[in-house]
Amino acid sequence: MKLSKKTLTINGADRTFVCDPDQDTLASVLRRLGLTGTKVGCGTGVCGACSVVLDDKVVRSCTRKIKGIKDFSKVVTIEGIGNPMNPHPLQYAFVHTAAIQCGFCSPGFIMSAYQLLKENQAPSREEVRDWFQKHRNICRCTGYKQIVDGVMEAAAILRGEKTLEDIRFKWEKETDLYGKPLIRPNALAKACGVCDFGDDVALKMPEETLHAVLVMPRVTSHANIIRIDTSEAEKAPGVVQIITAKDVQKAGCKNALMAYTFSPRTLPYDQVHKLIQDEKIISWGNVIAIAVADTKARAQEAAELVKMEYEQLPEYMNYLEAVLPDAMEIHPGMPNIYCQHPLRKGAADDVAKLIEEAAFSVEGSFYSSREPHLSIEGDTVQSYYDEDGLLTVQCKSMTNYFDRDDIAEALGEEIENIRVVENPTGGSFGWAMNAGSYALCAMAAKLTRMPVALHIDYAQFIALSGKRSPAYMNGRLACDAEGKILAGEFDAGMDHGAYHEMGDDKIIRMLRFIFYPYYVPNALGLSRVAITNHAFGTAYRGYGAPQAFTCGEALIDMLAEKAGMDPFEFRYKNIARPGQDNINQVPFLEYPMEAMMDKMKPMYEEAKKKAEEFNAATDGSVRKGVGLAWGGYTVGLGAVDEASVAIELRPDGKFTKYDTWQDQGQGGDAGSLIHTLQALRQYFPQVTPEDIRLVQADTKLCPNTGESAGSRSHFANGKATILAAKNLTDAMRKEDGTYRTYDEMAAEGIPTKYNGDWTAASEWDDLVEIEPNEGMGNPAYAYIYTLFLAEVAVDMRTGKTTVEGFRCVDEVGKVGNVQSLDGQAYGGISHSIGFALSEDYEDVRKHTNMLAAGVPTIKDIPDDMTLIHMNGENARGPWGSSGCSEGFQSGNHVAVLNAINHACGVRIHELPATPEKVKAGIEALAKGEPNPNVPETYFLGSDFYDELEAIKEKPMSL
Known part of the structure; x- marks a missing residue:
């Protein structure tokens, strides 16, 4: 290795350092110098979290090689423009406009904006958006709107038009702060770059800390392992140990996460979520070893020296492939379809006849895709024994105690010996529910008896982490001549990837949100879940609801069109009113739906009029449309919640x-x-x-x-x-x-x-789990209600859809902190727009970073977003509040799809609605041909009616 001495003028001072000119980037040097406000997210120049100013230009420092930077070049980082004692107006404004959520991307945005305001002291909102688009600053939490707010407020302060005090919410001690924009306690640290996220913690651990890298072959998604050869890796410089499944088993580790079920209809299974594979590869992201060395670079080099010989097996990369009659069992001895849940409501046995004899009926098949979470910060874990001898895991845990139990199970330890600490977390949106990487790092610490920092690059992270479970649904819906819904029917198949846990719970959620919040007096449904060789299905905001809404809200729009009714009026006629029950045959806890639609109606009429006027006045190369969709969710874990x-x-x-x-x-x-x-x-x-x-x-x-x-x-x-x-x-x-x-x-x-x-059980005795024979029950102690309106423009030449405006009316009880609520709403809307139009993790070889997987940029998300909080009183909740987050990522993606159909007459049945799909539909429509985006009825593993009859004949109890 040949090193180089270099001097840069960093934050106004000349800093001399020694570096590896062939390996070091500007980001790695800055971070080694202690300037860890410069974050590294993707590591490939895609996300902009690492943005700094180099010689008056915004650069992505993670890809800027240090050897290409001249001595005495001027570098400004987040630490150089302000600190918590004296923040820059941008840092202050980001805090007070709620532009800080997870905060991982914030230093990059602030540094990018810092240079913008040096070049343009009075930018328009669109110029701010154009700047961030140009410099590839990506945020996954905020929906971007509040970030633009922060830049605009800072610009006004820098021009002398406002003061810091002008933008700060002011309160008196006697004022009720509940519902007010109370700033986050950690926001200023994040805005100033002094909040230590996981990789910052690792960088600052004691000198003797070991470094671990996962060995992930990523050559196949299904194979028998013939041999794992670690001999060359073990001889590599600095290697302490190459940990295999055999090693962890010798150390007393079980090498698997807990096996648990939510439904009596789940087939019994043992611990199949093995963490280090030694017999079989069942998914692209499988781990076969852990390379542990004295440095991160040496651990990476050693990991690449591990070799695997394997025998290729058939790869079942989606539900439809895995449930074919001749498909092999992915986990031998366990059928690929491992749980099925029925729904029978009203005259369930007569639903088919009711639909066939109804005045109007529609049917269709729909697919909701494998949405990747795409947090800007990937996965990072540290493990060590603390002063009390507890094996401590610092990570991105979103369920500390459950993860503690999972880690203890994997390590064969008593739970009292495990400690879990959440690091400041750069977003997860649900993937952090899984403790796999946490347990792997803990194994390395247990086997070496040394502190260990586990490093996972973004390509590994996206392969290793779980995704939203895709779902295939066949559905039918019917109404009478006046437009009142008579009956609904659906058959659903959820792809849960390589592992079982939580799949049975998610298909129950699908039963609860199909046709929510309408009154459907008669319904028949079946929800199924299967193992495949793709990424495992984990938690993601909405957790089973978006899959149901993909089918339900499309059928509602289709039926309104078939009946010749306005889609707003059709929904208004069919929302549940007091005395009418939900799909699970119990009353809603509240009935705010009519009042919410009354709030939405003027916005809908205005948007529809604008679209019609635009379409009438232009040449048709771009057409605009408006789409509606209901959404919502339930709150809590049911009677067991505590x-x-x-x-x-x-x-x-x-x-x-x-x-x-x-x-x-x-x-x-x-x-x-x-x-x-x-x-x-x-x-x-x-x-x-x-x-x-x-x-x-x-x-x-x-x-x-x-x-x-x-x-x-x-x-x-x-x-x-x-x-x-x-x-x-x-x-x-x-x-x-x-x-x-x-x-x-x-x-x-x-x-x-x-x-x-x-x-929860001590307060209410009406919380009943969904029973396994007819889908009846109510395990929720509160509900969330959300109503969405999307305004889109479709380029008729390319098929590209742009969401130009978005409206949301919600009822989440009394607002606790309006900034946090708005953040969840804007963030959820931005994820849903991405879900509708671009996000996908299907091609494991191609979708290896957030850009390739379709993360929306700032110009993909509208700046024109309106939120209306009904701010009612939830009778059960604290201070009248309920919950909020998952309601904002439920049915809103279907509002975008419905708007596309309104704009150009093309309905997209399988997400995402890419330009290619929309263009193909437009071209077919122009030729008078059928829409190529309409799939044939999916085969989901068996005949729908036969399966329901078989379940009916074998009743179960909870």
Whole structure:
């Protein structure tokens, strides 16, 4: 290795350093110098997280080789423009406009905007958007709108038209802060680049830390392993150990995650989610070894020296292939279809006849794709033994205690010996629910008895991590002559990839959201899930609902057209009203649907009029359209849901809150703070946000508040916080009604820290799991309701669709923090637009980075977005709140598809709606030919009616 001495003028000071000119990038040098505000996401120049200013130009530092940069070039990083004590107006504005969510991409956006405002002090919103498009700044959390807001506010401050105080929300101590734009406690650290994410933690670990890289062959998705040869890798420089399945088994590890089921109709299976493979490859992202060395580079070199011989097996890369009669069992002894759930409502046996004899009926087959999460930060894990001997895993966990149990299972350890800590997390949107990489890093620490940092590059991450489960659906829907829905029917097949866990739960969710929130008096359905050789299906915002809406909301639009009704009026006629039940034969907990549609109606009429006027006045090369779709979700995990938090009185009279509200970017810190503030101010009105310290997401320090999933966190944490505040203040209260100080409690021997332990079952006795014979039940303690409107323009020459505007009306109960709520809404909408138009992880060899997998850029997401929060009172929720997140990524992608159909008469049945598909439909329509985007009825493994009859004859109990 030949090294080079170099000098750069970094943040105004000359910095001399030694580097490897052939390997080092500007990003790697900056980070080694301690300037870790420069983040590396994709590592291939796609995402812009690493953006810095080099000689007055925005550059993506992760791909800028250091040898190509001249000595004394000027570099400005996020640390050079401001700090938490004296932030730059951009940093300040990003905090106060809620442009910071997970915060991983924020330094790159801020540095990009920093150069923009040096060149243009008064940009328009569209010029800001054009700048970020040009410089490839990608955000996955915000939907971009708030980022543009932040730039515009900072520009006004820099021009002297506003002050920092002008953009800060102002409150008085006596003001109720609930629902106000309370800024996130960690936002300023993220805006200034001083928040340490996973790779920053790894870079700053002690010198003796070992480095691990996964050996992932990525040559096949299904094969028998003949031999794994580690001999050359073991002799490589700096290698400590090449860990194989045999090694971890010798060390007492089980080498598999927990096996668990949600449905009595799930076929029994053993621990099939093996972490290190030694017998069979069942998915492209499988791991066959872990290379552990003294440096990351040496671990990477060693990983490449591991060889695998294999015998190719048939690759079943989707559900339709895996369920063919001659398909082999991917997990021997276990049928590929491993769970089926029926739905029978009303005159279920007569549904086919009702549909066939109805005045109007429609049918179709629909596919919702394998959507990749595409968080800007990939996966990164660190493991070590702490001062108490606990094997500690720092990672992106979104369910600390569940992951602790999963890691313990994989390692063959008692759960009391495992500690899980969530690092500041650059988004996950659900993939972080799976503990595979966490357990792999923990195995390396256990076997070497040394601290280990696991490094996973973005191509490995996208292969290793789970994806939204694709689904194929056949559906029919019918109405009478007046447009009232009579009956619906559906047959669904979900592709769950290589592993079983959570698949049975997701198909139950599909039963709950088909035709939501309409009144369908008679329904017959079957939901199935199968193993394939593709990426495993994990949690993703919406969790089973988007798949159901892909079919349901398309059929609603098709039936409205068939009946000759406006799609808005058809929906208005058929939404459930009080006294009418949902698809699972129980009442909705609330009925805000009519009021929500009343709010949407003027926006719909205006958008429709604009589209019609545009189409009439132009040459037809571009046509505009409007699409509607209902969405929504349920809140919580049902009767089994529970949450615990703790509040402690400190010697200074202030408070510390302990919980595991894992912040994946959604604002777990802000949510916890607002609940704690609201609960304590019932007793101490003078308490301010500054009086509350948060300790979060550490199983050693915090009680189990549950998973950051199921849109439950705000609800469950709030409930537990109310109890904790009451328990603490009851202990502090004297007989005269005043409160003891910390010193007085200590003198009397009274504890100063109290838990609040909440369970759903202790509050309500009407929470019933979906039963396995007819799909009846209601396991949810709250609902989310969302109504969407998309405005699109379709280029009739190329088929490219642009979403120009988006409207959303929601009912999520009383708003807790409007900034967090807006962030979830805008972010969910942006993911759904990507889901509708571009996102896909189908080709494992091609879709290896976020750009190839279709991540939407800022110009793919409209700046014209309107949110209307109904802000009602949820009778069950804390302070009248419900939950929110998953409602904003439910049916909204279908609003885009419906708008495409309205614009050009082409209905896309299989996601995503790429320009090629739309163009093919336009050309066929012009020739009077059938739409090529309409698939034949899917074969989902057996005859629909025969399967339902067989299930009917074999009833099960929960």
